[in-house]
Amino acid sequence: MDPIRIAVVGVGKIARDQHLPAIAGNQAFSLAATVSPHDPGVDGVPHARTLDELIESGPAVDAVALCTPPQVRYDLAVQALKKGMHVFLEKPPGATLSEVAALSSRAERVGATLFAAWHSRFAAGVAPARAWLAERRVQSVSIVWREDVHVWHPGQAWIWEPGGLGVFDPGINALSILTHILPRPVFLTGATLEIPSNRAAPIAADIQFRDTGGAAIHMDLDWRQTGPQSWDIVVETDAGTLKLSNGGAVLTLPSGVQHSEDLEYPGLYARFASLIRTGRSDVDAAPLRLVADAFLRGHRKVVAEFHD
Template identity: 60%
Template structure:
């Protein structure tokens, strides 16, 4: 089959670090254009807006959206309305309702919509899922703590309403948890810590359960310096499972069972090509729904102001 003519919207850090290298290595795609207010990509046509790009490059078949979630709905709607398949960087939108509307539009037009969750494609995630499917889970604890100054330097959008704050990385953990657990979970309580000068939280503590009373807690924090923590620990009838380093390694009772090189974004583009070729969508909103529930149920606690 001929490669899918792809355009990218939003040429920022995530696009340069992950999307562009993954697209370049995937023969199913040919990058033909980019739209960004500030960034450009060498060797292709570049535009300041998605409107101009869609008008001047009719050969585009699919669009990958890498801008902040607050602005993603408008761009996705324009791309779908123009008959283009759409890949959405996580989180897929600022609200559940807008993503549901995009899913309905894609379905009505016979187009593929992909809500991508890159952490689900971490090397040891499927092995963890298989292990949990084979045993009884007694409890689970998620610890996702990192240094926002390192990962999001001077990115003001993450602190604005709709930017999710600490849930920007926290939703990665939720995307893994909702994939590897055999049953759905729901939030029972949450505490969200907001810097007094910001509109999004810097930390969160959340308690979940399921229909069988699972004990599940999550700790998200953006103030951790030094070694970063991206761990999911489960007590089971067959030992303690530790899914560490963001899903890269799986250990059972301290014995390493699975480790491979990270290939998250290449796997995302492999999946996007599959759904485009199959004429279907992949839109799982469970991780975003948990974030929305945390904001709905969460008790707000104001903490010291945060400055980059």
């Protein structure tokens, strides 16, 4: 079977650190092209400044991985779907829920695969956590997702604009895990969003959720963390405590700590290849819906200016 010819659109840090190595390591794909108005691309691989240019001049591709900021992803996805290309959407899959729904409908009409790629769901501890919780009664959940924005997102102005999500850019990773591992649906009950006076998106958030079984869920997001960083989810159950730490890479159960190799992006591309080969899509918008609910229902608190 011929490999899937894929183009990476948006050649930034995440593309170079994660997407390009994952594609190179998966025999189901061949890197056919890169697209970026600023980055020169990869040696020996055709490069275009825009997706229009790639479509007009080639080379031919079967799929695109959209690694751009979410605010511009919808139009690029529409361009690709019009040409029958399969589309991989980096997280979050769009700037709005309506965009994601429209793309899902379009992909179904044209018979192309659309994949909303939540990389944290492929962290090593997530699948076994989901399996363990399926047989337990969840009593409460605590999420602490604290990191230093200066370290992880330096100079990224788009992330502070409407649609860029602010601290929810990393926080949505926690929500992608939460909505995947809990046996019952989750909904928001209240939130406080701390927004710098010179920015449009929050730098911190305190959020309360509840699942449909009544379990309370508390989320602490903060981009002002210095020193040790925290990406932890603790679930109290009738059978003891489950903890996912280091963004889901390490799982601790009452029986002990489980370690395994962390293969988030290789897992994503294995999933994308499977979806393409079987003619299916995977467009779960639940994590983005919870973020939208926080913006819809959350109390906004103005805090000190933020400067890179």
